[in-house]
Structures are given as structure tokens and as C-alpha cells.
Amino acid sequence: xxxxxxxxxxxxxxxxxxxxxxxxxxxxxxxxxxxxxxxxxxxxxxxxxxxxxxxxxxxxxxxxxxxxxxxxxxxxxxxxxxxxxxxxx
Numbered sequence: 531x532x533x534x535x536x537x538x539x540x541x542x543x544x545x546x547x548x549x550x551x552x553x554x555x556x557x558x559x560x561x562x563x564x565x566x567x568x569x570x571x572x573x574x575x576x577x578x579x580x581x582x583x584x585x586x587x588x589x590x591x592x593x594x595x596x597x598x599x600x601x602x603x604x605x606x607x608x609x610x611x612x613x614x615x616x617x618x619x
Contacts, residue, residue: 531578534561534569539589542579547586 531539541556542548553570554563561569570587573579580590 531576532569532572534565535573535578537561538566538569538573539578542587542589544589544591547582547588550585550587553587 537557537560538553541553550570554566557566570579570581574581577590580588582588
């Protein structure tokens with residue numbers, strides 16, 4: 531995570547939405563508004579934060595990557611097993 535993103539991520543919480551104006555006010559001494567908006571965009575794309583209606587931001591609550599991968603791998607195994615049974619192989 532880039533330094534700009536780390537600063538924003540440190541301000542956000544998962545259980546308390548923060549309005550964009552409050553983020554800018556809290557970080558304007560360290561980052562320009564364009565840096566803040568760019569970092570928010572990157573954090574949203576990476577799935578680390580969520581944007582709520584009214585331009586509120588929260589940390590995203592997610593599963594660890596390893597868990598997500600294992601679940602996905604197991605899902606694919608089950609699909610292939612079902613396909614093999616269906617095709618009669």
C-alpha cells in the first residue's frame with residue numbers, strides 16, 4: 531500500500547463511516563485534495579475501503595486472501611466433480 535493510502539486507511543474505521551469532507555480536513559496538512567481523491571480511488575479499487583451513499587467511506591471487512599483462494603479452489607473442484615458425474619466419466 532502506498533504511503534498516501536496508508537495515511538487514509540489509518541483514519542478510516544470499519545464500523546464508523548467518515549465523510550469525505552472530514553477526511554480532507556484531517557489530512558490536508560499532509561496531502562493535497564487530489565492526492566486524497568486518488569488514494570481513495572486506489573483503495574476502493576483494491577477492495578480495502580467501501581464508499582457509502584453520501585460520500586462516506588469505511589474500511590472494508592474482508593477475508594484473508596489465503597482463505598478466499600482456498601474457498602475458490604474448493605469451489606472449482608466441486609464444479610469439476612459435478613461435471614465429471616454429469617458427463618458420465
